[in-house]
Amino acid sequence: MDTNNDAIPVPAAGSSGKLGRWRNILRRLYDDLHYLTPLKIVNIALVHLQMALKTEYVVGRPYLVMIEPTNICNANCQLCPTGQGHFARAKGTLEWEEFKKLFDEWSRWIYRLRLALWGDPLLAPDIYRMIEYAHRARVWTCISSNLHAFHPENGDDVALVESGLDEMTCSLHAASQETYEIYQPGRKFEAIVDKIRRLIETRERMRSKTPRLVMNFVVTRFNEHEVQKFVDLAHSLGCRPKITEPSLNLRFLVAGRTPAERDDEVNALAAKWLPASDKYIIEPYRMLREKSIRFDDLGKQFNGAKMFPCPCPWTGMVINWDGGVALCSTRSASEDMGNVHTASLAEIWNSPRYRASRRSFKHPTDLDVPCASCSGLLL
Numbered sequence: 001m002d003t004n005n006d007a008i009p010v011p012a013a014g015s016s017g018k019l020g021r022w023r024n025i026l027r028r029l030y031d032d033l034h035y036l037t038p039l040k041i042v043n044i045a046l047v048h049l050q051m052a053l054k055t056e057y058v059v060g061r062p063y064l065v066m067i068e069p070t071n072i073c074n075a076n077c078q079l080c081p082t083g084q085g086h087f088a089r090a091k092g093t094l095e096w097e098e099f100k101k102l103f104d105e106w107s108r109w110i111y112r113l114r115l116a117l118w119g120d121p122l123l124a125p126d127i128y129r130m131i132e133y134a135h136r137a138r139v140w141t142c143i144s145s146n147l148h149a150f151h152p153e154n155g156d157d158v159a160l161v162e163s164g165l166d167e168m169t170c171s172l173h174a175a176s177q178e179t180y181e182i183y184q185p186g187r188k189f190e191a192i193v194d195k196i197r198r199l200i201e202t203r204e205r206m207r208s209k210t211p212r213l214v215m216n217f218v219v220t221r222f223n224e225h226e227v228q229k230f231v232d233l234a235h236s237l238g239c240r241p242k243i244t245e246p247s248l249n250l251r252f253l254v255a256g257r258t259p260a261e262r263d264d265e266v267n268a269l270a271a272k273w274l275p276a277s278d279k280y281i282i283e284p285y286r287m288l289r290e291k292s293i294r295f296d297d298l299g300k301q302f303n304g305a306k307m308f309p310c311p312c313p314w315t316g317m318v319i320n321w322d323g324g325v326a327l328c329s330t331r332s333a334s335e336d337m338g339n340v341h342t343a344s345l346a347e348i349w350n351s352p353r354y355r356a357s358r359r360s361f362k363h364p365t366d367l368d369v370p371c372a373s374c375s376g377l378l379l
Helices: 017-031 038-053 096-106 127-136 156-163 177-183 189-205 224-237 259-273 283-289 295-302 345-349 352-359
Strands: 064-067 112-114 140-145 167-171 212-218 240-244 316-319 324-326
Touching: 064 096, 096 127, 096 345, 127 140, 127 156, 156 189, 177 189, 189 212, 189 224, 212 224, 224 240, 259 283, 259 295, 283 295
Parallel strands: 064 112, 064 316, 112 140, 140 167, 167 212, 212 240
Antiparallel strands: 316 324
16 A cells, blocks of 8 residues: 555645635535534544643544555555565455454544555455444545555445545556556556546546545656646546655665665665655755755754654554554564554553653653654655
8 A cells, every 4th residue: 555645635736826825725624524513623623732732641532543444556656665665564355344443442432533544545355334423433544555456347446435535645646657557566547547537427427526546646756847747637527636746765764784885775766766856855855855864863963853843642553454453554563562452442542552652742852752753754
């Protein structure tokens, strides 16, 4: 599964400016207002107050939750850790009963649920059932998919609309076959575009407003010339374009190499994938590309002070298919906050490890603690 959604979205070319973006935000808030309850509103306010104060102990509960249906994927996206073969966990799928148990424990606080992480969620046998269950519990839902396992001819389009899914991000990162096959070798661009068209036709035929469709475009050296073409294509299909700065996923570099070897690997990745335009490159990557800092020294300067205001330790929680609880889409089980098979979510939420990660936003802490060497945005 492509995890470049961790990167920061940049304004889509050809957008209607700040006024248009605010209009879209307000419209989406109005559309999703029915998912809020008095308890959720109070919880969200409490969480944000504690995030502003950078408290280590959080009384509120995470309201942005990610539960991974499966970490199995059917694509080989070239900038995705899964596509690159960085398997940090055993492959598997979350069972329905386990999902139900996890969801029910904190459903009263969850405002938004993302059912996707390291694999393609449409490969999970119970994915439509999971979406519908969350939808009926008044929780906003979204998934991200490459659409290779989506088959309208078998009724998947109807099943997806009927599930109540609110939003689906379609990972394309191209506006032509030429650039598409660079990122997803062996796949057909027009086949995916046709599936998007058919889903929209089905949604309109069923007189449904959802799922809203987002087409994601991670800008690289190979596709940066197609940004406007992609935006035009998304609008012509009735989708929202999402133009995203690239993540090189440097946290997945193979351990055990010398600092010089890691620097060589970083330089090779940057030279191959980072776009020529600085508009689409975040500051830490500029520093590495300009060789103003070495990779092994980069994270040390973020311990106690972040370059980006990441809200994850206060607002969110990630639950992997195997029960491992993480702050975000981190690397492996060794970075988990705990596991739902041995502790409750409430116990994990304010565990010493979780609190230490929050502390790193305000005070230096042990570098082995998740978040300690993070810039506030996964690199």
